[in-house]
Amino acid sequence: MGLVLGIESSCDETAAALVDGDRRIIAQRIASQDDAHRPYGGVVPEIAARAHSERLTPLIAATLADAGLALRDVDAVAATAGPGLIGGVMVGLVTAKALAMAADKPLIAINHLEGHALSPRLADPTLRFPYLLLLVSGGHCQILRVDGVGRYRRLATTIDDALGEAFDKTAKILGLGFPGGPAVERIAATGDAAKLKLPRPLLGSAEPHFSFAGLKSAVLRAHDANIHAPADIAASFQQAAIDCVIDRTHRALADADGVMALVVAGGVAANRSVRAALEALAAQHGLPFVAPPLALCTDNAAMIAWAGIERLALPGFVPDPLDLAARPRWPL
Numbered sequence: 001m002g003l004v005l006g007i008e009s010s011c012d013e014t015a016a017a018l019v020d021g022d023r024r025i026i027a028q029r030i031a032s033q034d035d036a037h038r039p040y041g042g043v044v045p046e047i048a049a050r051a052h053s054e055r056l057t058p059l060i061a062a063t064l065a066d067a068g069l070a071l072r073d074v075d076a077v078a079a080t081a082g083p084g085l086i087g088g089v090m091v092g093l094v095t096a097k098a099l100a101m102a103a104d105k106p107l108i109a110i111n112h113l114e115g116h117a118l119s120p121r122l123a124d125p126t127l128r129f130p131y132l133l134l135l136v137s138g139g140h141c142q143i144l145r146v147d148g149v150g151r152y153r154r155l156a157t158t159i160d161d162a163l164g165e166a167f168d169k170t171a172k173i174l175g176l177g178f179p180g181g182p183a184v185e186r187i188a189a190t191g192d193a194a195k196l197k198l199p200r201p202l203l204g205s206a207e208p209h210f211s212f213a214g215l216k217s218a219v220l221r222a223h224d225a226n227i228h229a230p231a232d233i234a235a236s237f238q239q240a241a242i243d244c245v246i247d248r249t250h251r252a253l254a255d256a257d258g259v260m261a262l263v264v265a266g267g268v269a270a271n272r273s274v275r276a277a278l279e280a281l282a283a284q285h286g287l288p289f290v291a292p293p294l295a296l297c298t299d300n301a302a303m304i305a306w307a308g309i310e311r312l313a314l315p316g317f318v319p320d321p322l323d324l325a326a327r328p329r330w331p332l
């Protein structure tokens, strides 16, 4: 039923995976660059691109070796072709082109967002189209209606910061380190979410979009005022962010006729309070709630390989050309 080698290098994770048509992740390796970026408090594109170029090829060799396979055993090579930090995307895409050419395999260029959008189907064979997907990571904050492979409709996006970015900036303001989301969640658990009155941008708005810049600025002002404990600021921030997410998702669900499930993906889906609030919202709408395991929520190559499997199975599949350009911006 097909075996695809997937490659992901669009941000700060260098990853390779082998996935087959029976939803088996035969092998996967991920090299995180957290340590390289930590001193700067965020991802530095130039450092990321260099790290990908050093690590990717041996990582692919190791992934194939883990599975006891060679390049000739795969049916296609799939790689993220955008959107993302362009240097890293180019490393992954050029590598995939070279492997595809050398082994005479089809190349499949995957939109990173499509990888996230289809990843819940890798984890849950019962998940059927259409579904509503909340994609919340450090770089993306969108609500998508997923009608089928290659059939995505973006219903909402952020007009400023992504949700994970707001968590990361809050962590930076509070001096909690990088990456910030898990640290904010940890200290928020010990704080009082009702202590501060923080803004909830676009709450109740007729527009479908997200906004977190005003919330982040309010966190900065609250911190500078020096009267609140960091745990109370973190808890109040997290609650305000969740209120926004639930309000915006609720609004999108009202417009999403016939969806079979509410699905969340992306790094912020790891947050237990976010998950719990979304689960309650799904129940309120009489929908199943699907959240892939954390390893499939954060950036990984299994989701890219799986998107390749899904594309390969489409009637009339055509491989992508070897002169395909990497795209820093690529809306679904």
Ligand code: KG4
Residues within 6 Å of the ligand: 011, 136, 137, 138, 139, 140, 163, 164, 165, 167, 168, 179, 180, 181, 182, 185, 266, 267, 268, 269, 270, 271, 272, 297, 298, 299
């Ligand atoms: O999907 P991901 O690994 O990479 C991107 O494509 O951005 O997401 C990383 C983002 C970061 O902003 C990180 O702070 C956030 O997800 N994150 C969390 C949690 N774990 C990761 N945010 C809130 N709570 C968490 N537990």
Ligand code: ZN
Residues within 6 Å of the ligand: 112, 116, 137, 298, 299
């Ligand atoms: Zn991502």
